[in-house]
Amino acid sequence: MVRDTCSNTSRSGSRILNVISVTTLASFLTGLNARLAVVGLPVIASALNANVDTMLWIIQGYMFGSTIIQLIIGRLSDLYGRVRLFNLGFLIFICAAIIAGFAPNPYILIIARIIQGVGGALLMTLSVTILTDNVPRNSLATWLGINQVAWRVGAVAGLSLSGIIIDFMGWRWIYLIYVPIGFIFYLWGMHTLRESYKPEEKPKIDIGGFTLFTAFLTSILLSLTMFTFGSRYIQIASILLVTSLILLAIFVLWEIRILQPALDLRLFKIWQFTGGITAQLLYSIGFGAFSTLLVLYLEIVRGFSATSSGLLIVPFEASYLVFGVLGGRLSDKYGYIPITVIGLISSATAFLGLSTINPSSNINMIILYEVIFGFGTGLFLSPNTSSIMTSVPAGKRGVASSLRSISANIGMLLSLNVAILSMVQYIPYDVASKLISSKGVEDLDGYTLTDLSNAITRSFAIQALAMLTAIPFSLSRAIKKGKAEIE
Known part of the structure; x- marks a missing residue:
């Protein structure tokens, strides 16, 4: 009897490790994608003769595809299986990478990025759902933190490799590199994952x-x-x-x-869920344009190469690697509310610091702000995600995960657009296009690099404000919860 119990425990532990390994690899792949493309933006813009709006859509095309499919991922996963759909995400991601790698113009690249966003959404959303289904609740925040740290490891790898890939292999390999990596991850997922959740009835799309x-x-x-x-x-x-x-x-x-x-809006009656989703949205409005703005500042205003710019953003990702796991553990021990609030305050402080930089700012100060931002991101994201996912019944976690991802993606989409809108209030659209594509930087119709720097840093100030407005929604979950218990 004892032997059977030990055997079952061993099999259960092995199954959980298999789940964690595959979902971690999926997060790594999508993190790699996020940073490889951003650092190469000026090079891609120049190669494809893209202006500011087409470049904006190359960035947000991925998030657009990701956001629209989020709406039905929960239902699709219930119909066809979470594991089957998750593995399909790898194949879609790989096929889109091939199209992007051979894109002859920015419009084909945008279409490829939209398709790739669909694959990325399947991987990211269902990785959280599959983890929630298989990992014990008392350690869920920790494993979600590790899952998000894996995304950051991919991001660090992307930042470190982007310049090297561009300089020695060309910008097209920023996308083609996903083909062999993604296929290996797909084979591992097919080999290890098994369905653990079966819905009571098949839903309609x-x-x-x-x-x-x-x-x-x-x-x-x-x-x-x-x-x-x-x-x-x-x-x-x-x-x-x-x-x-x-x-x-x-x-x-x-x-x-x-x-x-497609979305069970009754979930918004659960304030722990609603407050977390709203905080996620506002945080993403702040976070979304961070890498794009900093790359533009480093490559255009300061004149750093793609390789150097990528390496100079690594401190943020490295900071998150450390504090992402710590945030999950602290949340498991002390609760999510104080940890998420500290994360929001720290992130807003970092962005206020970035809003003061200029063309001659000390790089060490910029690195310090990045480290503070990584600290804040680590303390906010995994505890907030855990609080959202555990606030709903098991049968609604697929929909909850989709809503969480939708709020994050819409926030990032708004962040990119608000950042560009803010910039063109201080510099004309044509000048902004030259800025993005690195063309004609020496001839900016009377505008100087200081003007460009000011346009970028004012966007950081707006992002800081968005993060600060998320704090009341995180705090209010404690108040609402207390009232519910009294009633």
Whole structure:
């Protein structure tokens, strides 16, 4: 009897380790993707003759594809299996990387990035869901922290390798490198993962909700893109903005009324969930444009090479590697609220520091701000994710994970657009395009590198404000919880 118990325990431990290994590799792959592409932006822009709006869409195309598919990932995983869909994510990611690597123009690259975003969303969202299904609750935050640290390890590798890949292999290998790596990870996932969750009934796909949400997100992103063009397009941009809000309202009404909605909006009645989702959204508005802005500052304003710029962003990622695991452990021990609030305050402080830099700022100060930001990110992300996932019933975790990812992606999309909008308030659109593509930097129509630096750093100030506004939502979960217990 004792022998059987030990054997079962051993098999259970082995199964959990297999799950952790595959989800960790998936996080590593998506982290690698996030940083390889960002550091190479100026080179890609120059090679493909891209202007500021097409470059914006190369960045946000990935998040756009990721966000729209999030809406139905939960339902799709219940229909076809979480593990099967997770492994499909590897194949989609690899195929899109091949298209991106051979893209003849920025528009094909944007399409490839949208497809790649779909694959990346399957990997990231379902890795969290699969972990939550298989890992004991009392250690979930720790393992989620390690999962997110794996993303950062991939990001560090991306930052370290990006310049080398660009200099010796060309920018196309920023995408083609995923093909052999992704295929190896896919084979490991097929070999090790097994389904552990079976829904009681097969749900229906909410095609109407998916269509409305996709139309809403497309409208608002096109609107924000056109606002960057200036007064010539302000009318059509305004029409698109109003249209997006109408579509959002229709989407909410649709989701409330149908029997099997893409998003179960009843989850928002759970304040621990709602507060965490809102805090995630606001944090992402602050976080989303960080790497892009810092790369532009380092490569354009300061004149560093792609290799040097990548290495100079490593301190942030390294800091997160340390404090990402620590944040999960502290949350398991002391609760998520104090840890997430400390993380938000630290992150906002770092961004306020970055909002003061100029073309002659000491690089060591910038590195210090990065380390503080990594500390704050580590303390906020994994505890907040854990609080969101454990606040809902097991059968709703797929939907909860999708909502969490949607809030993060929408926040990052808004962050990129707000950053560009902020920049073009201080420098003309044409100058911004020259800035992004590294063309004509010596001829900026009377504008200097100081003006460009100011445009970038003002965006950091806006991001700091977004992070500060997330604090009340994290704190209020303690108040709401207390009232619920009394009642």
